[in-house]
Amino acid sequence: MAQRGRRSARISGDERQDAILVTAEALLGERGFDDISIEDLARGAGISRPTFYFYFSSKDGVLLALLDRVITEVEYRVGQLPRDFDSDPAGAWTRSIGVFVEVFTSHRGVATAAIAGCSRNEEVRKLWSKSMQSWADFSTNVITSEQARGAAPGGIDAHDLAVSLNLMNERVITAVLNQESPAIAGSRALDVLSTIWIRSIYGSVHPGSP
Amino acid sequence: MAQRGRRSARISGDERQDAILVTAEALLGERGFDDISIEDLARGAGISRPTFYFYFSSKDGVLLALLDRVITEVEYRVGQLPRDFDSDPAGAWTRSIGVFVEVFTSHRGVATAAIAGCSRNEEVRKLWSKSMQSWADFSTNVITSEQARGAAPGGIDAHDLAVSLNLMNERVITAVLNQESPAIAGSRALDVLSTIWIRSIYGSVHPGSP
DNA sequence: GACAGAGTCAACACTGTGTCGAGAACCCGG
């Protein structure tokens, strides 16, 4: 059955759609989103420019699809993590932040294009902000319960703290990925970020030790 | 001498240049940079589109000039501040951060357009990164000396910490100005940011008390 | 073997950017 006839005379729609995504992610690895035209994507996928519009309504539609996959990967990997904030707070925070660092690093082009795209496109902004919101909510809950059990001091609203720290992560990671200056060394990013999270949540250098 | 003759028959070049800047800042108050065309700027300044190019080489040139003025204002106001980090660390940090919050808030449109523009334009990026670098260097020096005099604990590189906190400020302030979600309330921003700075620099909730 | 639908693309319309070259207004020394 495999390969009925000689070959599928025409490449299927799904393959084409995928070819566009693959081309886009590849091109995003070598240049910025703005320097990629729809023509480039179409050519890379072996179709003409108008045909591109059969699969995506715009260049941003492609970015949206790519971003969606990256976010799903983060959600999945964070979901796999143990929730041992009360037994090992420092380790638990570090592991969560580590997922972001790793996933965004392995999809550098998509991550930077998507975050830059937030200022330009409504839908990209919506999708990204939805995720940021869910991560911030998760952090808020953990911080609130750490404050409730007396492990973390009050003096700051848990939600404000959670949002600010998540925004910091976003910005610091983008700076690293873009090789901006100033930025910090990629190899130290995780360490630096978790230190700041822990110090500002627990108000002390070594939390957890009773 | 005032108003020699009847009036300058033609408006001077400097006035035109200024009219463009004024128009740009006004329009940035009501819509995003991408939604403003060179035509809009020219019309606002009472000139034709080609004439615009006599004064600025592109739309980004205008943004660059506006950003430059904002940065100068921050530098000036930070320079006026007392440098009393050893007698009142919390207050000193809060006052510095407060300058950023105030100046960027009062030039909301320029600030958000410029920061978004970094991902698009080389020169805007250069200018912004130069300033970020100088603020990060300043913070690094203060943190280093706080660590040296034993007021702040080690365990984190002063420069890494300084850069990350400055990037956090940038991102949190932009989120507030853009009314993003998640973001924090503008009225609490200064408080939240300084709390995070102080906790992560001093590793404790109340620094300075010997 | 014709019909439906999925897929394809040449050609077009439009928007915005940037350039060119001809000219108008202005300034100053002679």
Added chain:
DNA sequence: CCGGGTTCTCGACACAGTGTTGACTCTGTC
């Protein structure tokens, strides 16, 4: 007051990129 350089102005053009339209070609199905 005149001539010549400088500053300033804009109509007309060239161009790149986006998005649309309408006709055409497959491919599987009844």
